[in-house]
Amino acid sequence: MIYKYIKTESIKKKVFQITLNNPKSRNAINSIMLDEIIDCISHINKNKNIRILIITGEGETFSAGADLEWMKQSIMLTVEENKKDAMKFSKMLKKIDELYCPTIALINGHAFGGGLGIISVCDYKIADSKSKFCFSEVKLGLLPAMIGPYILRNLGYSNTKKLFLTGEVFGVSLASELNLIDKFFDKEDITYERNILIDKLLSGGPKAQSAIKSYLQDIYSKNISDKLIDIAAESIAKIRVSEEGQKGIKSFLDKNKPDWHNEIS
Numbered sequence: 001m002i003y004k005y006i007k008t009e010s011i012k013k014k015v016f017q018i019t020l021n022n023p024k025s026r027n028a029i030n031s032i033m034l035d036e037i038i039d040c041i042s043h044i045n046k047n048k049n050i051r052i053l054i055i056t057g058e059g060e061t062f063s064a065g066a067d068l069e070w071m072k073q074s075i076m077l078t079v080e081e082n083k084k085d086a087m088k089f090s091k092m093l094k095k096i097d098e099l100y101c102p103t104i105a106l107i108n109g110h111a112f113g114g115g116l117g118i119i120s121v122c123d124y125k126i127a128d129s130k131s132k133f134c135f136s137e138v139k140l141g142l143l144p145a146m147i148g149p150y151i152l153r154n155l156g157y158s159n160t161k162k163l164f165l166t167g168e169v170f171g172v173s174l175a176s177e178l179n180l181i182d183k184f185f186d187k188e189d190i191t192y193e194r195n196i197l198i199d200k201l202l203s204g205g206p207k208a209q210s211a212i213k214s215y216l217q218d219i220y221s222k223n224i225s226d227k228l229i230d231i232a233a234e235s236i237a238k239i240r241v242s243e244e245g246q247k248g249i250k251s252f253l254d255k256n257k258p259d260w261h262n263e264i265s
Contacts (some may be wrong), residue, residue: 001040005033007058008040014051015198016044017106019058020118026064027057029114031085033067034092041095052201053099054194055118056106065113065136071249074240082237089114090146090229097121097150097224098217100210102201106194107181112136116180117147120154123213124197125181127172128190133180138167141248141258145236149224154179 001008007019018040020027044050057063074082096103096118105122112134119125135151137144144151144164152160159178163170172184185193201209240249251258 001043003036003040005030006036006040010050011054012198014049014202015054016050016052017054017056019056020063020115021058022067023059023061025067026061026110027059027115028064028067028070029089030067030070031088034088037092038088038095041092041099044101045095045099048100050101051206052102052104052198053096054104054106055096055122057108057115059109061109062105062107062111062131063113063115063118064110065115068253072253075246075249077240079234079237079241082240083233086146086233086236087229089117090233093117093121093146093150094229098213100213101206102209102213104194104197105181106190107131108190110134113144114147117144117150119180120147120150125183126190126194126197127175127181127184128187129172129184130187131172131175131184132169133171133175134167134169135163136167138164139248139258140252141242141244141246142239143236145232146229148232149228151180153220153224 003021005020005022007021009017009019011017018037020029020033022028022030022033041053044053074085077085102124103122105119105125107119107125107127109128109130110132111119113136116133116135135144148160148164155163155178172181175181176184183193240246248258
């Protein structure tokens with residue numbers, strides 16, 4: 001299958017890689033990319049002929065988050081249309097999260113916003129030591145609703161709240177400390193370390209690994225229900241069409257700092 005915004009390849013027997021491939025926009029996520037990831041993983045799930053899935057980014061960035069053109073379009077959408085978009089993003093995350101085989105996020109550079117959602121649903125996260133991270137939505141007058149349940153699962157309530165509220169940029173040391181990533185290495189060592197992890201995973205029984213993932217999903221992830229996802233989609237849809245959300249997005253697109261009103265209500 002040939003895609004526009006992702007590249008797919010086998011890098012080793014039974015090891016498959018999806019590369020986010022929108023380098024002119026720093027691998028920013030758009031609606032077509034979401035469709036392509038969903039389609040690709042649906043084929044993997046149907047055929048069940050791989051042991052490990054790796055997700056990485058083309059070039060020097062893992063993902064800058066939402067694509068600017070996609071954001072421009074969201075300004076013109078209704079609440080229901082924005083909710084539909086949000087549900088597609090959630091479907092993509094859930095497809096990765098519930099995949100039968102082990103998944104590795106190979107973080108080749110900075111990851112912001114929705115890119116961190118992709119990382120959070122992978123089983124293993126290996127980062128380039130120079131990578132930077134940011135939950136940038138609050139600076140656009142938005143909330144990271146669709147990635148929230150998965151980030152909360154990884155970081156815990158207090159750490160998630162602190163990073164969501166400030167939208168601060170942070171590095172690999174804090175990301176590792178907070179359990180957002182597992183390990184980080186210099187760029188020249190990251191492929192070697194990836195291969196060590198691949199060999200460890202291939203030494204396990206594939207049926208056992210699939211059963212382990214399913215078992216842990218059943219006992220740990222019940223809180224990420226369809227109802228919660230619907231509430232999250234409704235929340236982001238409403239704030240996207242709000243005055244503050246519109247101002248934040250437009251200011252970001254115009255490269256201006258938004259002049260926030262102090263009123264909450």
